[in-house]
Amino acid sequence: MTEKPSVTLPGTVEKIIQPLHPDQREKAQIAIQGADDMYREIRIENSLKAENGNEVRLKKGAEVDVTVEADQEATRPRNKENP
16 A cells, blocks of 8 residues: 655644533634744644544644645656745
């Protein structure tokens, strides 16, 4: 099995956003280093699984890695003239 093309960028949890309604989940806002200023923050549900299977949450200020990966069919070779 071949690995999917991917990139991993460092990020920092900027804030934890409490839900407006009890049926919604808490969100973590993450600033991604290396992204354009207008697009560097993402918000995700603040729920991760630990190695033992327990649910854990991110803390404000936590250093994280954000990985983007794609199927091989969803990518194309980089043009050497236009990197």
